[in-house]
Amino acid sequence: MNTGKLGKVYEEGEVIVCQGETGDCMYEILEGKVEVLQQKEGREVRLAVLDKGDFFGEMAIFEKESRSATVRAMGEVRALTIDKRTLLRRISEDPTLAFRIVERMSHRIREMDNEIVRLKASC
Amino acid sequence: MAMKDAIGFKLQDGSRVSVLGGGPAGTFFSYFLLAMADRVGLDIQVDIFESREFSNPGPTGCNMCGGIVSESLVQALAAEGIDLPPSVVQRGIDSYFLHMDVGSVKIETPLHEKRIAAVFRGAGPKGSQNSEWESFDGYLLRMAQERGAHLINDRVVAISVEDNGMPRIRTKQGLSRVYDLLTVAAGVNSPALKLFSDMGTGYEPPETTKTFICEYLLGEDTVGQHFGSSMHTFLLSIPRLEFAAIVPKGNYTTACMLGYKIDKELVKAFFEAPAVKKNFPAEWKPDQNACQCSPRMNIAAADPPFFDRLVFIGDSGVSRLYKDGIGAAYRTSKAAAKTAVFEGVSSEDFQKHFWPICKSIKNDNVLGKLTFMIVGLLKKVKFARAAILRMVSREQKKGGGSLRMSTVLWDMFTGSAPYKEVFFRTLHPFFLSSFMWNVAVAVWPFKRKVGEGEVS
DSSP states (O other): OGGGOOBEEEOTTOEEEOTTOOOOEEEEEEEEEEEEEEEETTEEEEEEEEOTTOEEOTHHHHOOSOOSSEEEEEEEEEEEEEEHHHHHHHHHHOGGGGHHHHHHHHHHHHHHHHHHHHHHHHO | OHHHHHTTOSOOTTOEEEEEOOSHHHHHHHHHHHHHHHHTTOOOEEEEEOOOOTTSOSGGGOOOSOOEEOHHHHHHHHHHTOOOOTTTEEEEEOEEEEEETTEEEEEEOTTOOBOEEEEOSSSOSTTOOSOSSOOHHHHHHHHHHHHTOEEEOSOEEEEEEOTTSOEEEEETTSOEEEOSEEEEOOOSSOTTHHHHHHTTSOOOOOEEEEEEEEEEEOOHHHHHHHHTTEEEEEOOOOTTEEEEEEEEOSSEEEEEEEESSOOHHHHHHHHHSHHHHTTSOTTOOOOTTSOEEOOEEEEEOOSSOEETTEEEOGGGSOOOSSSOHHHHHHHHHHHHHHHHHHTOSSHHHHHHHTHHHHHHHHHHHHHHHHHHHHHHHHTTSHHHHHHHHHHHHHHHHHOSSOOHHHHHHHHHHHOOSOHHHHHHHHTSHHHHHHHHHHHHHHHSSSOOOOBTTBOO
């Protein structure tokens, strides 16, 4: 059933998205895990590990800013790109298509809030 | 609006919705209706009436179509969180070949990524056994059931309207039930549509044309060696044949033909054409007993596709011309589900919130028809075919951003972009000047090299 695998395969350690680059798509993870990393003062900080069914790179769909983080494959990863133009065309016709993205972004803000509280409490 | 609400044109807790047909339109509708209802805290019941058993190989388990899930739909579904698994996708498609009598050329996607899914609507062609893959329709139906839809494996034999305007469904096995909304997703090949024409609602079924689809067993290795992960499209000057494609699947290849009165002679002429023959193993001949069908395809919208408490989605209503029927089913089913949950189920609600999507597909088909007509004319002229081939070959060798003819053909044959976008791209001065230059080179009386990607 290998013939039916959609998307593109990325090898262990391969950079899928690079911090600072301009992006015109988001990615849906179909298989495997990725790590989200940010460079800060020469150090690499891991922000998150994402799994099958998660997506990343969605900020490039809604903002014109460069990629905010690097995403690297942890083991073999299969991911599907979703083009900015295709997605925005669909969302303009059917705004409910953005429900899941908004829901996931809202979830991430909630996680960030918890992290800020944890860091402030430990200061 | 208050009047409509007062007489119950809004779905409420306990409302019942029936869906006639468990193909993609019916299951997408049920899935999204229940998902949206869940988001707003609405508790409704959805019954899907489907007498077909999608786990059966052959015609009894198949909804008869070429089985291509377009690039734009694969992406939209991924954005919805619906990732088609390898157990359903027979083959991921990342490129396509354009074959003409003057040569062939491969058109690659810039990302070299498999974003088109070749599927079987049922459990595979007749005679296929112990298939590793599952039915696409069966997968979607299960997804809708997991969302909470009830499957009623029975045939609907009568539909009537109660005094209060609510539809009543009667089935072959004696079930009789009243619903708040009846959604028709029966395609255009089901006798069920006649029930609505006979009801006197004013529903006019869509205009259709016949297609020809045939499945040939070659084995997974042979399919991979000869067809790879590319869709093969053919622009051939064979009388009565408009367009043909060969789609590689797991162990099979699916041949799809569109034209006027497709018969055995035309099919024979197609497979004997050198541009077709060269793709198959040397000794291969089409199996006369292979699983084949001539389903009808929607080519002009039902008018109108909605009434009070009654809406027609997918092929029963409005679909895209020739391409991406499953994508059109997704779009119309979501528009109908969104209207039912957030607005209401009256004719006015559907007119205001569902019809604009149908209208945009319908209007886009006008330009689609024009585009296919132009391609039809071009394929009859040898130097025009040679110019297309030369232009695409050059673009593919060069790579980069100016893939003008390649993207036009890609979007047209895969159904990835609206016809309007494809049509207006062909009017771009750079496209036209480049095409005219290639026409001039094609008619220039010097001998050119014959072969793949070259003009003869």
